[in-house]
Amino acid sequence: MTRLDRNLDRSLGQGAPQAAEEEPKSRPDSAAVTLSQLRLLIALDALLRAGSVSGAAAELEMSVPAASRLLAQLRAHYDDPILIREGRRMVPSPLAATLRRRVAALSREARLLLSAQEAAPLPEAPSALLPFPEAPRLPLRVSDPERAEGEPGADTLLLRLDGAGDSDRPRHRLAAHIARLSGGGGPSASLSASQARDAFDIVLRGEADAVQIGALLAGIQQRGIAGPELAGLVAAARALRPGQGWQGNAPGLDWPVYPSPRQRRPAWFLAGAKLLADAGTPILLHGFTPQPGPVAMLLNALQIPQVESLPEALTALNRGRIAYLRIEAVAPQMAALCSLYAVLGMRTVAQIGLRLLDPLRFGLTLGGVPFSGGGGLMTSALTHLRDGHLLSVLSQRDVAQATPHRWMTLALSGPEGETLTHVPPSLTSAPEGLPPGYGPDAMLTALWQGRERDPAITTIIRDSAALGLLALRPDQPFATHQTEAARLWDERA
Numbered sequence: 419m420t421r422l423d424r425n426l427d428r429s430l431g432q433g434a435p436q437a438a439e440e441e442p443k444s445r446p447d448s449a450a451v452t453l454s455q456l457r458l459l460i461a462l463d464a465l466l467r468a469g470s471v472s473g474a475a476a477e478l479e480m481s482v483p484a485a486s487r488l489l490a491q492l493r494a495h496y497d498d499p500i501l502i503r504e505g506r507r508m509v510p511s512p513l514a515a516t517l518r519r520r521v522a523a524l525s526r527e528a529r530l531l532l533s534a535q536e537a538a539p540l541p542e543a544p545s546a547l548l549p550f551p552e553a554p555r556l557p558l559r560v561s562d563p564e565r566a567e568g569e570p571g572a573d574t575l576l577l578r579l580d581g582a583g584d585s586d587r588p589r590h591r592l593a594a595h596i597a598r599l600s601g602g603g604g605p606s607a608s609l610s611a612s613q614a615r616d617a618f619d620i621v622l623r624g625e626a627d628a629v630q631i632g633a634l635l636a637g638i639q640q641r642g643i644a645g646p647e648l649a650g651l652v653a654a655a656r657a658l659r660p661g662q663g664w665q666g667n668a669p670g671l672d673w674p675v676y677p678s679p680r681q682r683r684p685a686w687f688l689a690g691a692k693l694l695a696d697a698g699t700p701i702l703l704h705g706f707t708p709q710p711g712p713v714a715m716l717l718n719a720l721q722i723p724q725v726e727s728l729p730e731a732l733t734a735l736n737r738g739r740i741a742y743l744r745i746e747a748v749a750p751q752m753a754a755l756c757s758l759y760a761v762l763g764m765r766t767v768a769q770i771g772l773r774l775l776d777p778l779r780f781g782l783t784l785g786g787v788p789f790s791g792g793g794g795l796m797t798s799a800l801t802h803l804r805d806g807h808l809l810s811v812l813s814q815r816d817v818a819q820a821t822p823h824r825w826m827t828l829a830l831s832g833p834e835g836e837t838l839t840h841v842p843p844s845l846t847s848a849p850e851g852l853p854p855g856y857g858p859d860a861m862l863t864a865l866w867q868g869r870e871r872d873p874a875i876t877t878i879i880r881d882s883a884a885l886g887l888l889a890l891r892p893d894q895p896f897a898t899h900q901t902e903a904a905r906l907w908d909e910r911a
Contacts, residue, residue: 461488463525466518507642588625599637611802614650622751635766643767645798651771661728663779670700670780674773684712684858687819690882692720693906695740704743715859783808784818784889797831807832809889820881823848849874
């Protein structure tokens with residue numbers, strides 16, 4: 419028996435007949451609320467506060483399957499998912515977010531009612547010659563007995579946070595957003611897209627205190643990034659993009675290059691991008707200024723120009739259809755946020771948001787995923803942004819490089835939702851290391867010039883080019899794009 423059941427038993431009386439425990443039938447009166455419906459509302463409050471079925475089950479002192487059944491009943495009742503998986507956690511649906519405060523108030527009131535003292539019994543009838551004594555009254559509680567004297571309630575804190583408006587100073591508004599994230603108004607909650615946009619507008623304009631920046635990033639990361647929060651950051655960053663973007667006739671492709679420092683496999687996909695550019699597709703690669711290493715060596719081997727401004731990038735695209743944009747000069751504040759990795763010791767939402775910046779406003783991005791399960795987060799962000807499309811390679815972290823030695827799951831995301839494509843492996847094993855005496859640049863140069871043969875690396879390059887073709891023409895099957903990419907490789911200059 420759950421704690422909720424025990425409380426209900428006490429409220430109905432210990433001596434109630436067994437029939438009183440049966441689920442009451444719905445009455446024809448549409449305004450009537452059944453006991454089972456009240457049970458659903460208490461469960462809804464627990465689910466929204468815990469953010470998971472297991473957490474709600476622990477709070478309600480019931481089994482996880484029982485809590486899961488309650489969630490299923492709530493979903494059927496409201497015809498709404500109630501909890502949505504975004505990245506590594508569950509967040510309330512838009513409808514559930516609007517109900518959160520009301521069901522929390524109902525749950526608190528129920529706890530107060532169940533903990534109220536019983537009224538003292540009336541004394542015997544007094545003599546008519548004596549003053550009639552005042553009947554004892556049920557004590558009226560005006561504060562939560564579990565809260566310390568003088569401590570504001572959750573509703574009071576939420577109203578205070580919601581009262582921060584556009585007329586308030588930027589740091590005050592940002593403080594309200596951080597307090598909301600940290601649970602200053604009760605259970606911690608995700609920021610909405612508009613709240614996240616306001617918070618990161620303040621940060622990117624340089625109006626935030628340094629402590630606030632760290633608190634904002636850590637608060638979002640600690641709870642788990644939600645799609646609206648990522649969308650708010652990207653919207654704030656995109657608003658600062660200079661210029662009008664790409665004005666050419668050919669549709670272009672935005673290809674972020676932000677590999678993990680721990681990534682050991684060379685960025686062979688750069689050669690796939692070069693194949694598409696030589697065939698006439700404008701390709702903008704962008705990332706941090708390459709340090710001496712594989713990325714810098716491969717860019718030089720492929721003779722891909724490195725530029726430091728959007729006008730230079732446009733000139734390079736008009737001339738050779740491809741360029742690598744050093745992001746520090748174009749989005750210095752976003753680059754600075756990402757550089758806080760060395761101070762915070764962890765990735766933040768900034769690392770993910772930079773991949774969706776789309777500096778030349780192509781409206782089409784090809785990228786990897788920041789972590790396993792990150793495809794849903796990216797889809798949620800684009801749904802809230804209602805701007806642009808993204809093809810994510812779910813089998814590759816950080817960058818869009820084909821993985822022909824394993825199944826590839828590709829997610830095409832946009833304002834309308836997500837479409838998945840599954841590509842079987844074409845290699846029987848993972849690529850082996852480079853031959854003795856060859857670095858990545860020397861090997862790629864030898865492959866490009868036809869002096870060496872390596873079927874595994876060649877397949878990675880061709881399939882990476884096919885990824886770009888799929889992003890540009892998603893109505894065609896991936897096998898068709900693989901055939902086209904093989905032709906481009908065979909006809910390379």
